[in-house]
Amino acid sequence: MSTAEPPAVAPGATVAELGEEALIALITPMLPHAPGELVGSGDDCAVLALPDGCAALSTDVLVEGRHFRAHWSTGHDVGRRAAAQNLADAAAMGALPTALVVGLVMPPTTTVDWVRDFAAGLAAGCRECGAGVVGGDLSAGESLMVAVTVVGDLQGRAPVLRSGARPGDAVVHVGTLGRSAAGWALLEAGLAPRAETIARAAACLDAFRAPRPPLHAGPALAAAGASSMMDVSDSLLRDAGRIARASSVVLDLGEPEAVLGADVELLEEVAAVLPGTRPRELARWWVLTGGEDHGLLATVPQASLGSLPDGARVIGRVREASAQGPGVLVGGRSAGADLGWDHFG
Ligand SMILES: [Mg+2]
Structure with missing residues (x-):
């Protein structure tokens, strides 16, 4: 994790104007660490300790125009929603959600403020369960798209599957x-x-x-x-x-x-x-x-x-x-x- 001062951003600046490295330096300090995080973002991979020895994993994609509309939802809403739907998948296995890895594709005209708001939404969603954001990727693209992978800690319990319901339950x-x-x-x-x-x-x-x-x-x-x-x-x-x-x-x-x-x-x-x-x-x-x-x-x-x-x-x-x-x-x-x-x- 970089310890450099976050860059100054002109009001209304776009992500193209700020550039990728400065954008990462801006949002990384906003994101919470994960429990068991041995290496956080900044290297080629994050490294997590798995207290249980196995992890619940899932991934989910949000596409602008399909899952949300930019004029209906703020960046904060989209960040919260991207976090929530992935954290819920880990919880649904009976796991404590511990970490997210987040990919964000956006048009170059996206404002830095939107991305900052998005990062704040991700952080708020993670805080509900103590999860962290341990890495990710940013790319330019035609429209906004968010891809999130979640890691969950089963805490020594067997995963709860869809196939275990029994008559009488x-x-x-x-x-x-x-x-x-x-x-x-x-x-x-x-x-x-x-x-x-x-x-x-x-x-x-x-x-x-x-x-x-x-x-x-x-x-x-x-x-x-x-x-x-x-x-x-x-x-x-x-x-x-x-x-x-x-x-x-x-x-x-x-x-x-x-x-x-x-x-x-x-x-x-x-x-x-x-x-x-x-x-x-x-x-x-x-x-x-x-x-x-x-x-x-x-x-x-x-x-x-x-x-x-x-x-x-x-x-x-x-x-x-x-x-x-x-x-x-x-x-x-x-x-x-x-x-x-x-x-x-
Ligand atoms: Mg699900």
């Missing part, structure tokens, strides 16, 4: 559902200025721009004996279906109004901001089919229900696969391989 969720989808809908409809004035709607905008996964719940659920787990990145129904198929079981989510009523109620007020919708139906649709809140979905043996982490709630039960095979039941009906969100639309 409880289905548990920690975190929020549907808020990111609601935030996206508000932004897409051009209603962000109005939404900012309504607390619940503003929370949805935040959830879309910079989700805050319950990172500590991953290791806690693993320690409690979770039999399967993943983060909800695509939607409750889609991701529950993934656990169901990997485990050859049925995840019965019961009546959505009964188990997820509080989430639906919260989002109903937000849905009412959108003209020409049926707020209750839209809120239920967001909860069941909205992704990217990055809460944790797990299955837990009944004997472990007394040791669940704060915020964990039981939202269903694992059943034997029927003649129709593995899948997800909502309101007693199969959500089907296509997720069947048309059942609720």
Whole structure:
């Protein structure tokens, strides 16, 4: 890590004007160190001690225009989001996320302020769980793109896979559902200025721009004996279906109004901001089919229900696969391989 003074930056300067080395010198001191960091950024590789002897690893890419829009999200939001979705993947294995390696591609006209804001967002996301940023790469390109690799410490526990759910287990969720989808809908409809004035709607905008996964719940659920787990990145129904198929079981989510009523109620007020919708139906649709809140979905043996982490709630039960095979039941009906969100639309 360089100990040189960060370079002076003229207001409004672009990354092309500052240059790569000066940009790295500017943002490196902003990024937290990782636990177990033996060699940080500045050499050809970082070196991490692995207390567990093995590491959980994953990588994820965010592309401007696909995963975020530069006029919807600040650099801080994009940094936070890039950190959050990767840290959540490590937590979903039951690992404590410890380190990120970050690649950033950007047009040469990107301002230095944006990159500084992005680095601050990465740092803020990492602080939630004590992770650090141990390296990365910068490049010029046509559009903004962020690629992040995460390292997680399993702390001596077995990784929690998608394939371990057993009939009789409880289905548990920690975190929020549907808020990111609601935030996206508000932004897409051009209603962000109005939404900012309504607390619940503003929370949805935040959830879309910079989700805050319950990172500590991953290791806690693993320690409690979770039999399967993943983060909800695509939607409750889609991701529950993934656990169901990997485990050859049925995840019965019961009546959505009964188990997820509080989430639906919260989002109903937000849905009412959108003209020409049926707020209750839209809120239920967001909860069941909205992704990217990055809460944790797990299955837990009944004997472990007394040791669940704060915020964990039981939202269903694992059943034997029927003649129709593995899948997800909502309101007693199969959500089907296509997720069947048309059942609720
Ligand atoms: Mg995931």
